[in-house]
Amino acid sequence: MPRGPSILVLSGVALGVGTAAALLLAPNLTEALRWIIRGTARSSFALFLLAFIAAPLQSLWPSPAFASLVRSRRWFGLSFALSHGVHAVAIYGLARHDPALFWTLTNFGSVISGGTAYGFILLMVLTSFDGAARWRNGRPWRWLHRFGLWYLLLSFAVAFGKRVPVDPAYGIAVALILVAIGLRVGAFFAQQRTKAVILAQR
Numbered sequence: 637m638p639r640g641p642s643i644l645v646l647s648g649v650a651l652g653v654g655t656a657a658a659l660l661l662a663p664n665l666t667e668a669l670r671w672i673i674r675g676t677a678r679s680s681f682a683l684f685l686l687a688f689i690a691a692p693l694q695s696l697w698p699s700p701a702f703a704s705l706v707r708s709r710r711w712f713g714l715s716f717a718l719s720h721g722v723h724a725v726a727i728y729g730l731a732r733h734d735p736a737l738f739w740t741l742t743n744f745g746s747v748i749s750g751g752t753a754y755g756f757i758l759l760m761v762l763t764s765f766d767g768a769a770r771w772r773n774g775r776p777w778r779w780l781h782r783f784g785l786w787y788l789l790l791s792f793a794v795a796f797g798k799r800v801p802v803d804p805a806y807g808i809a810v811a812l813i814l815v816a817i818g819l820r821v822g823a824f825f826a827q828q829r830t831k832a833v834i835l836a837q838r
Contacts, residue, residue, distance in 0.1 A: 644718065680716055691823065692823035710764055713764060724754060727750075749794075
């Protein structure tokens, strides 16, 4: 598995190639932007899910592979932010290029909830670097990242869930979200049981 900055670099290269391919191969700019929006929604989801389930997997089934995933979690998170940044640019481009189509595909409520998600992404990115050590070691950082992760997961669940009636393939993404939630909940209760055992042995 690639580690550290190489994950971010590889993600950036893949995003660049995918964006260029859409712009070159799509029949028009509107379709190119829609291809980019759909593609980055999926790449963002995959990268986010890797960051979300890293710690629970290592907690439930400790192994060198899952430990490596945990060490790379921050870089998967930053790659997710990069992917979703391209996603936002494409959405803005569609809104400017074809506003009529844009407003048939979304609504003001979705714009507000999406903007809130991007606010969390920005704050989480800013507190992911070494210069934010005071935040990273404190309770505000932990609560920010914990709440932000769940808010983003809920955003994906809503975005994909409402598309299931139109395209059942989105049910796969919803199923993965449910599995991710199960892993997090399972890891939490496993940690609580371990703490209880340790306390009982004192």
